[in-house]
Amino acid sequence: MTPASSRVTVVGSGNWGSVAAKLIASNTLKLHSFHDEVRMWVFEEILPSGEKLSQLINQTNENVKYLPGIKLGKNVVADPDLENAVRDATMLVFVTPHQFVEGICKRLVGKIRTDAEAISLIKGMEVKREGPCMISSLISQHLGISCCVLMGANIANEIAVEKFSEATVGYRKDKQTAEKWVQLFNTSYFMVSAVQDVEGVELCGTLKNIVAIAAGFVDGLEMGNNTKAAIMRIGLREMKTFSKLLFPSVKDSTFFESCGVADLITTCLGGRNRRCAEAFARNGGKRSFDELEAEMLQGQKLQGVSTAKEVYEVLRHRGWLELFPLFSTVHEICIGRLPPTAIVEYSEHTPKFSLVGGSAQFF
Amino acid sequence: MTPASSRVTVVGSGNWGSVAAKLIASNTLKLHSFHDEVRMWVFEEILPSGEKLSQLINQTNENVKYLPGIKLGKNVVADPDLENAVRDATMLVFVTPHQFVEGICKRLVGKIRTDAEAISLIKGMEVKREGPCMISSLISQHLGISCCVLMGANIANEIAVEKFSEATVGYRKDKQTAEKWVQLFNTSYFMVSAVQDVEGVELCGTLKNIVAIAAGFVDGLEMGNNTKAAIMRIGLREMKTFSKLLFPSVKDSTFFESCGVADLITTCLGGRNRRCAEAFARNGGKRSFDELEAEMLQGQKLQGVSTAKEVYEVLRHRGWLELFPLFSTVHEICIGRLPPTAIVEYSEHTPKFSLVGGSAQFF
Numbered sequence: 001m002t003p004a005s006s007r008v009t010v011v012g013s014g015n016w017g018s019v020a021a022k023l024i025a026s027n028t029l030k031l032h033s034f035h036d037e038v039r040m041w042v043f044e045e046i047l048p049s050g051e052k053l054s055q056l057i058n059q060t061n062e063n064v065k066y067l068p069g070i071k072l073g074k075n076v077v078a079d080p081d082l083e084n085a086v087r088d089a090t091m092l093v094f095v096t097p098h099q100f101v102e103g104i105c106k107r108l109v110g111k112i113r114t115d116a117e118a119i120s121l122i123k124g125m126e127v128k129r130e131g132p133c134m135i136s137s138l139i140s141q142h143l144g145i146s147c148c149v150l151m152g153a154n155i156a157n158e159i160a161v162e163k164f165s166e167a168t169v170g171y172r173k174d175k176q177t178a179e180k181w182v183q184l185f186n187t188s189y190f191m192v193s194a195v196q197d198v199e200g201v202e203l204c205g206t207l208k209n210i211v212a213i214a215a216g217f218v219d220g221l222e223m224g225n226n227t228k229a230a231i232m233r234i235g236l237r238e239m240k241t242f243s244k245l246l247f248p249s250v251k252d253s254t255f256f257e258s259c260g261v262a263d264l265i266t267t268c269l270g271g272r273n274r275r276c277a278e279a280f281a282r283n284g285g286k287r288s289f290d291e292l293e294a295e296m297l298q299g300q301k302l303q304g305v306s307t308a309k310e311v312y313e314v315l316r317h318r319g320w321l322e323l324f325p326l327f328s329t330v331h332e333i334c335i336g337r338l339p340p341t342a343i344v345e346y347s348e349h350t351p352k353f354s355l356v357g358g359s360a361q362f363f
Numbered sequence: 364m365t366p367a368s369s370r371v372t373v374v375g376s377g378n379w380g381s382v383a384a385k386l387i388a389s390n391t392l393k394l395h396s397f398h399d400e401v402r403m404w405v406f407e408e409i410l411p412s413g414e415k416l417s418q419l420i421n422q423t424n425e426n427v428k429y430l431p432g433i434k435l436g437k438n439v440v441a442d443p444d445l446e447n448a449v450r451d452a453t454m455l456v457f458v459t460p461h462q463f464v465e466g467i468c469k470r471l472v473g474k475i476r477t478d479a480e481a482i483s484l485i486k487g488m489e490v491k492r493e494g495p496c497m498i499s500s501l502i503s504q505h506l507g508i509s510c511c512v513l514m515g516a517n518i519a520n521e522i523a524v525e526k527f528s529e530a531t532v533g534y535r536k537d538k539q540t541a542e543k544w545v546q547l548f549n550t551s552y553f554m555v556s557a558v559q560d561v562e563g564v565e566l567c568g569t570l571k572n573i574v575a576i577a578a579g580f581v582d583g584l585e586m587g588n589n590t591k592a593a594i595m596r597i598g599l600r601e602m603k604t605f606s607k608l609l610f611p612s613v614k615d616s617t618f619f620e621s622c623g624v625a626d627l628i629t630t631c632l633g634g635r636n637r638r639c640a641e642a643f644a645r646n647g648g649k650r651s652f653d654e655l656e657a658e659m660l661q662g663q664k665l666q667g668v669s670t671a672k673e674v675y676e677v678l679r680h681r682g683w684l685e686l687f688p689l690f691s692t693v694h695e696i697c698i699g700r701l702p703p704t705a706i707v708e709y710s711e712h713t714p715k716f717s718l719v720g721g722s723a724q725f726f
Binding site for chain 2: 066153155158161163164166189191223224225226227228229230231232233234236237240246252253255256257258262263266270271278
C-alpha cells in the first residue's frame with residue numbers, strides 16, 4: 001500500500017468549488033494515496049443569521065450559501081484562513097472567480113509547499129492583444145509550480161446531484177501528475193480523461209462563450225435547430241483555428257473532448273450567455289447587453305460579450321479578422337455595428353463563414 | 364464562356380428531393396457551365412383531386428404534395444418517365460427513400476450516359492455483418508459511374524425557406540468533380556464544402572441516428588443538458604471510431620464538418636429518432652418502439668433502432684462490443700434487455716464509456 005502522500009486543498013468554495021470538493025472528498029476516502037481530509041478555503045462571509053459561512057459549512061457539512069442541500073462529505077474541512085488552508089497541501093485545486101486568482105496567487109507566494117502541484121478549474125481567462133493570459137500560466141508563474149486545467153460540460157448543480165457528466169484534464173508534460181488529477185476527480189458519474197494540451201483545453205473554456213452568444217442570436221431570431229447547429233459547428237471550427245494560431249501545439253483531437261464539443265453543446269443549449277443573446281436578438285439589438293445583463297443576471301457579467309471584444313482586438317491587431325467571420329460578427333453585433341440578423345447573412349461577403357469547396361478547412 | 368456541358372437530373376421528388384431541385388435550379392440559371400433546365404423524376408401519383416402529381420408540379424411549379432408553398436424554380440421540369448428523365452443527364456442526383464435505390468439503379472443500367480456522374484443525398488445505408496452497404500457504392504457498382512455523397516445538418520423544410528445551413532460533399536478521388544457538385548448546390552444560405560472521404564461522410568448520416576436514440580433516452584429521463592452533451596460527445600466518438608475501424612481511410616476532420624458534429628446536433632435536438640426514444644424512456648421501456656412508432660410516426664420507421672441493431676451485429680461478430688459501450692447499450696435498451704437508465708449507468712462496468720486517464724481516446 002502506497003503511503004498517503006497527497007493532501008488536497010480546494011482554493012475556493014463557490015458553487016463549482018463546493019461540487020469539486022464533494023467529488024474529491026468521495027475519492028480521497030476511497031483511494032489510499034490521498035489523505036482523507038480535503039481542506040477547502042472559504043472566503044469568509046457573515047450570513048444574515050450572523051453566523052460565519054465557514055463555521056456553518058463545518059457544522060452542517062453543506063455550503064448553505066452556494067450549494068444548499070448537498071452534503072459535501074464529512075472529510076471536507078472549511079478553513080477561512082488561506083495560508084493555513086494551503087500550508088500542507090501537495091495538490092492545490094484553484095476554483096475561484098477568475099478576477100481573484102492573481103491576488104490570491106500573490107498572497108500564496110512562499111506559503112505553499114515547494115513540491116505542490118496545481119490544477120485550475122477556472123473558466124474565463126482574458127485574451128489580451130499580445131495573446132491570451134492563461135490562468136494556468138498565471139498560477140505557474142506566480143507560484144513556480146506546474147498547473148494543469150480541468151474543463152468540460154460541467155453544470156455544477158447537475159453534477160452535485162450526480163447526473164452523468166464528463167470532464168477533460170489538460171496537462172503540459174507530466175503524464176503521471178495528470179493521472180493523479182484524473183484519479184482525484186473521476187467518479188462513476190463524472191468521467192475524466194486527460195489530454196496533453198493545456199492551452200487547447202483552457203482556451204475551449206473561454207472561447208465557447210462567444211459561440212454561445214451567436215447561438216443565442218439564432219434562437220432569438222427563431223431560425224431553428226438546423227441553423228443553430230451550423231453556427232455551433234462554425235464556432236467550434238473558429239475555436240480550433242484561433243487556438244492553433246496562438247499555440248501551434250494545440251491538438252485537433254482536444255476539440256472532440258468534453259472540454260470542446262460537449263461543453264460547447266451545453267453552453268449553447270442553456271447558459272446565461274445564450275439566454276441574454278437570445279433576448280438581445282428578440283429586441284432587434286435595441287436594448288444593450290449592459291441593460292439586459294442588469295435585468296436578467298442580477299449583477300453578474302456576461303463573459304461571452306467581453307471575450308468577443310478581447311478576441312476581436314487580437315484578430316484586428318494581427319490582421320486575422322477575415323479568417324474569423326463568426327467571432328468578429330458576434331462582436332460587431334454586440335456593439336451595435338451590425339444587426340443580429342448578420343449572424344447568418346453572407347450574400348454580400350461570400351465566402352464568409354466557409355471557403356467554398358475543398359479549401360473549406362482552414363486547418 | 365464555357366459551353367453549358369452539364370445537364371442535371373434529380374432522381375426523386377420527395378421533401379428533400381424537391382428542396383434539392385430548388386437549390387440546384389437557382390444555380391443552373393446563374394452558372395453558365397450548367398444547362399438551365401433541371402429535370403426531376405417524379406414517382407407518379409394520382410392525387411385525391413384526380414390530377415397527376417407530375418403535371419401539377421409542372422403547372423404550379425410547386426410539389427404540392429411533398430413541399431407545398433415553395434416555388435421550385437421555373438426551370439425545374441417534373442418527368443414521370445424515369446428513363447426519359449435521365450437520358451441526357453451528365454449529373455444524376457439520387458434522393459429517393461433508401462429502400463428504392465437498388466431497384467431504380469437496376470432500371471437505369473444501360474439507360475444513362477456513360478460520362479454521367481452521380482451524387483447520393485440518401486441517408487440510411489444498411490450496416491450488414493460483412494460491413495456497411497454504402498449507397499454510393501451501390502450506385503457506382505450498378506451503373507459503373509463515380510458517386511459522391513452530400514450529407515449535413517439538413518432539415519428540408521428549413522432549407523426550403525432559405526434558413527442558413529451547411530452541407531458536406533464527400534468525394535473519393537476526383538476533386539474537380541467534387542467542386543462541380545459544390546458549385547451546383549452552394550448558395551448564400553446553403554454553404555457546401557467538400558472533403559475527400561466518401562465513407563466517413565456517408566457513415567455519419569447513418570450512425571448519428573443511434574446517438575439520437577441515446578439523446579432521446581436522456582431527455583426522457585430528464586437528465587439535463589449536461590448529461591445530454593456528454594452522451595452526444597461519446598456518440599460522436601463512437602461514430603468516428605466505428606467508421607475508422609471499417610474504413611481506415613476515414614478522416615478525423617470529417618467529424619468536424621456539417622455531416623458530423625452539426626448533423627448530430629440537429630438530430631439530437633429535434634428529429635423523430637430522438638422524439639420516440641424520449642417517449643420510450645418516459646414509459647420506462649414498457650411500451651415498445653414498434654408501438655410508439657405506430658402511434659407517433661404514421662407508419663414511418665425509425666432508422667436509429669434498426670441501425671443500432673445492425674451495428675450491434677457487426678460489433679458482436681467482430682468482437683468489438685466492449686469498444687462501443689454507447690452503441691451497444693442503445694441496442695440493448697431498444698430490445699428491452701437493459702432499462703433506459705442504463706444509458707448512463709456504468710458503475711458496475713467501469714471503465715465503460717471512457718478508458719480512464721490519457722488512454723481515453725481509442726483513436
